[in-house]
Amino acid sequence: MSANVEPLLRLTKVGKLYETGEQVVTGLDGIDLDVNPGDFLAVMGPSGSGKSTLMNILGCLDVPTSGSYTVKGTDVAALSPDELARLRNREIGFVFQVFHLLPRASARKNVELPLLYAGVPRADRGRLAEEALATVGLSDRSRHLSNELSGGQRQRVAIARALVNHPSLLLADEPTGNLDSKTGEEVMAILSRLNAEGVTVVLVTHDPLIARRAHKIVYIVDGRMVTEDEFRKQRG
Amino acid sequence: MNFLEYFSVAFEALRANRMRAALTMLGVVIGVAAVILLVSLGTGTKNYVERQFAGLGSNILIITPGKIETRGGPPIVGPARHKLTTGDATILAKKGYLFSGVAPVVFGSAEVKQSGRSRNVSVLGVTPEFSDVRNLHVEIGSFVTQADVDAKRRVCVVGRTVRKELFGNANALGQIVKLNGARYRVVGIMENKGVSLGIDIDDIVFIPVKTAQDLFDLDSLFEILVAVRNSNDIDSGKALAVSLLFHAHNRHEDFTVTDQRAILSSLFTILDTLTYVLGGIAGISLLVGGIGIMNIMLVTVKERTNEIGIRKAVGARNRDILLQFLFEATALSASGGVIGLVAGAAGAGALRWAFPKMPIEVPLWAVLLSFTFSLFVGIFFGVYPARKAAAMNPIEALRYE
Numbered sequence: 286m287s288a289n290v291e292p293l294l295r296l297t298k299v300g301k302l303y304e305t306g307e308q309v310v311t312g313l314d315g316i317d318l319d320v321n322p323g324d325f326l327a328v329m330g331p332s333g334s335g336k337s338t339l340m341n342i343l344g345c346l347d348v349p350t351s352g353s354y355t356v357k358g359t360d361v362a363a364l365s366p367d368e369l370a371r372l373r374n375r376e377i378g379f380v381f382q383v384f385h386l387l388p389r390a391s392a393r394k395n396v397e398l399p400l401l402y403a404g405v406p407r408a409d410r411g412r413l414a415e416e417a418l419a420t421v422g423l424s425d426r427s428r429h430l431s432n433e434l435s436g437g438q439r440q441r442v443a444i445a446r447a448l449v450n451h452p453s454l455l456l457a458d459e460p461t462g463n464l465d466s467k468t469g470e471e472v473m474a475i476l477s478r479l480n481a482e483g484v485t486v487v488l489v490t491h492d493p494l495i496a497r498r499a500h501k502i503v504y505i506v507d508g509r510m511v512t513e514d515e516f517r518k519q520r521g
Numbered sequence: 522m523n524f525l526e527y528f529s530v531a532f533e534a535l536r537a538n539r540m541r542a543a544l545t546m547l548g549v550v551i552g553v554a555a556v557i558l559l560v561s562l563g564t565g566t567k568n569y570v571e572r573q574f575a576g577l578g579s580n581i582l583i584i585t586p587g588k589i590e591t592r593g594g595p596p597i598v599g600p601a602r603h604k605l606t607t608g609d610a611t612i613l614a615k616k617g618y619l620f621s622g623v624a625p626v627v628f629g630s631a632e633v634k635q636s637g638r639s640r641n642v643s644v645l646g647v648t649p650e651f652s653d654v655r656n657l658h659v660e661i662g663s664f665v666t667q668a669d670v671d672a673k674r675r676v677c678v679v680g681r682t683v684r685k686e687l688f689g690n691a692n693a694l695g696q697i698v699k700l701n702g703a704r705y706r707v708v709g710i711m712e713n714k715g716v717s718l719g720i721d722i723d724d725i726v727f728i729p730v731k732t733a734q735d736l737f738d739l740d741s742l743f744e745i746l747v748a749v750r751n752s753n754d755i756d757s758g759k760a761l762a763v764s765l766l767f768h769a770h771n772r773h774e775d776f777t778v779t780d781q782r783a784i785l786s787s788l789f790t791i792l793d794t795l796t797y798v799l800g801g802i803a804g805i806s807l808l809v810g811g812i813g814i815m816n817i818m819l820v821t822v823k824e825r826t827n828e829i830g831i832r833k834a835v836g837a838r839n840r841d842i843l844l845q846f847l848f849e850a851t852a853l854s855a856s857g858g859v860i861g862l863v864a865g866a867a868g869a870g871a872l873r874w875a876f877p878k879m880p881i882e883v884p885l886w887a888v889l890l891s892f893t894f895s896l897f898v899g900i901f902f903g904v905y906p907a908r909k910a911a912a913m914n915p916i917e918a919l920r921y922e
Binding site for chain 2: 341344346347366367370371373374375379381385386387389390398399401402403407446450
């Protein structure tokens with residue numbers, strides 16, 4: 286990696302505190318992380334480690350309480366809610382563990398959703414959505430309602446939705462967590478292929494077999510980044 | 522997203538829950554239909570009354586003896602108080618260039634008898650002009666003529682009810698009846714007019730005015746009716762009548778000239794108020810319909826928390842979410858409004874069919890007002906749930922199952 290390439294994402298001493306009643310809980314503490322264009326990064330950690338918090342901050346669904354997070358050089362802390370929405374819309378594609386599709390809408394309508402908020406005209410939305418569905422091999426299912434699809438198909442629709450606006454970053458939170466190993470493998474194959482085609486992928490998982498598909502792994506325990514050795518020690 | 526996109530998203534959501542949408546709409550449907558129906562009924566009543574008066578002749582001035590002070594205080598009774606006489610009527614007829622007819626009237630009641638049957642009736646002493654001025658005509662025979670008046674003939678024209686009560690199905694024309702013991706010949710039978718404003722026009726006996734003065738031992742008149750030729754001239758006709766009589770009465774204004782508008786306007790004020798009150802009550806039901814919309818929208822927002830989270834995650838701004846739910850609420854109330862308009866108009870049509878005498882009319886202002894109001898109700902009661910949806914935290918919304 287040459288130093289003159291500006292990172293896509295840069296986290297500098299990022300911390301996140303939560304107030305729950307009287308107590309203040311530390312979600313994240315001093316995270317320093319760069320993600321460069323084309324990276325395939327896995328974030329590993331046990332449940333409650335803070336990896337979901339990190340994922341929310343990376344996805345601009347949440348903002349840090351300390352430190353700074355920049356996307357393409359723009360500090361997220363300075364952005365209004367509308368600007369954050371625009372950033373999510375243009376730069377980030379989400380893939381969730383529980384798919385998060387609109388149940389009564391067709392696969393195509395689901396994929397069209399980010400285009401709708403990007404202001405793409407109706408005529409182009411259909412075509413772009415069909416293209417994205419073709420990328421994940423679901424052209425023949427575009428008119429099916431999402432709750433008529435199998436788990437693997439649903440996750441592929443979610444990936445198509447994440448890709449349709451050609452974002453800088455694909456953010457996947459336990460994408461195989463609700464799938465059997467065979468369909469999980471298919472979904473991972475798609476993510477690997479997309480990364481090979483140039484899409485930056487950040488994957489959050491607790492599964493080492495899944496994390497191994499990434500080119501780089503960071504480990505999080507109790508809101509802090511740790512080395513692989515420390516991580517193994519923690520897990521016993 | 523443009524206007525149409527918000528609407529298509531809203532209608533898709535409503536289609537997904539048809540039964541709920543229909544029931545929620547029903548509140549607005551009933552509200553709008555009630556406004557339309559009740560206001561139409563009120564307007565119909567007013568038109569009915571107006572037509573009843575128009576049937577009597579809307580361009581009539583009524584001159585009565587004595588001065589009625591309309592601004593309070595006891596009536597001023599001058600030292601030289603005059604009664605209205607046939608001479609006054611003659612002056613009005615001769616010099617009243619704006620008038621098409623002057624009809625002096627004597628009023629009284631008498632017992633009318635015919636071969637053992639008797640009946641108490643109202644008796645009007647009239648001149649031939651009365652028929653045209655009041656728009657009351659004979660069906661069979663002839664009305665009172667000028668010759669009858671001049672010669673004080675004992676002839677009478679009877680209304681339908683009087684005829685039927687005294688003669689049954691037998692021939693009445695040319696027969697003799699007794700009015701307070703005196704013999705009168707029936708020369709005409711009035712056309713059927715029915716009850717108008719509480720007065721049974723068919724239960725009246727008309728006799729020549731001078732004959733009536735003899736019958737009731739009067740030298741004065743009950744009133745003088747004046748028909749103004751052109752209904753635009755009512756005000757100047759009124760002024761003319763006042764000035765003519767003022768001079769005839771030695772510069773005393775000891776009489777009152779009223780026109781029908783004066784009587785009608787107070788009645789119309791009452792009817793208008795009634796219409797507004799009915800419309801207002803119906804408007805309250807529209808408001809209740811709006812609360813129903815708010816209720817269901819709050820449920821919808823809660824149920825679709827996850828959807829809101831998804832939409833926000835893929836780039837919906839707060840405004841997009843706000844407008845989505847606001848359009849949904851407005852679509853509910855506007856659809857309800859349109860259906861309510863149709864239902865209200867259909868109800869008015871059904872009433873018109875059931876009661877053909879009642880001229881029910883759906884006023885355009887009520888249509889526009891109730892539809893606009895229903896639209897406003899949707900926006901007003903939709904804002905709170907929509908704001909709630911827009912304010913949701915995307916992370917918590919996504920976590921919501």
